[in-house]
Amino acid sequence: MARSTTDEFDWENRDYHQDALVDGFPRLNIVNYEYETGYRKHLVKLLEKYDWDVSTEVWDDNRNGRVDIFAEHPSVGCIGIEVKRTPKRQGGPISEGIAQLLNYRSYTYEEFDVDYWVLAPGFDVSTGPGGMPSERKKQVQIQLQMILVELKMGMLVRWKRSILFGKSPTPRINPRHPEYFDEADRRALNETINGRSWDAGEYEAGE
Numbered sequence: 001m002a003r004s005t006t007d008e009f010d011w012e013n014r015d016y017h018q019d020a021l022v023d024g025f026p027r028l029n030i031v032n033y034e035y036e037t038g039y040r041k042h043l044v045k046l047l048e049k050y051d052w053d054v055s056t057e058v059w060d061d062n063r064n065g066r067v068d069i070f071a072e073h074p075s076v077g078c079i080g081i082e083v084k085r086t087p088k089r090q091g092g093p094i095s096e097g098i099a100q101l102l103n104y105r106s107y108t109y110e111e112f113d114v115d116y117w118v119l120a121p122g123f124d125v126s127t128g129p130g131g132m133p134s135e136r137k138k139q140v141q142i143q144l145q146m147i148l149v150e151l152k153m154g155m156l157v158r159w160k161r162s163i164l165f166g167k168s169p170t171p172r173i174n175p176r177h178p179e180y181f182d183e184a185d186r187r188a189l190n191e192t193i194n195g196r197s198w199d200a201g202e203y204e205a206g207e
Contacts, residue, residue: 039122040068040083043156047071050176060107067104068120070112073178077115077186079163080104081156085122094121094144101153116173116193118163119148120156152193165189 040056047054053072059065069081082104084097101117121144145155145164154165154173163173170192171185 039085039120043081043083043120044069047175050178052175052178055112058109058112060104061110062107064107065100065103067109070109070114071175072112073181075181076173076178078112079116079118079154079173080112080114081118081120083120083122094119097121098147098151098153102151116154116163116165117152118154118156119144122158149196152196165193 044054044056047069051073055070056068058067058070060067067080068083070078071081072078080101082097082101084093097119101119105114105117145157145166148155149166154163156163156175160172161174161176163175164170165172171181171189173181
């Protein structure tokens, strides 16, 4: 697919095989994106379809940073999402995304009381037999998820179509069915997240 000079992804007009659609939308786990804007647009449209109240490109009160997506649902609360394209699973965008989330979490937002911070990495599609992600891709995602767990953040895992905050039985948030996330799930998830502490150790420059 040719790159666009406008850094846009024409997701609305692109042709998809019918098997690649879920309720009229491309499956998160098999769609590849040339640019971050395409992935972000897809997520926004998907969230809006499933009754999330979505705001995009939101500045904090002091205009220090701009959050890609704020998604709110009565059953879940408010989620701040940073979207990153990660061609060939490059580490640069991931590091940048985590740093941005750490900054965003320290800012204040007049119109948003954020319950969860989430990274949405747009990994390039790489699947093994049966359409499942390759073993290497799963390893990268697991390692990234472990880092985010330490930082009390979640990750949107495309092939599982869920926002994860660690291994099961930690409750997960299903963007397509937020109404299934009940008060017991919220309490269990918050207890798990709040019980974690980030131990940076005795890090010295050059290690």
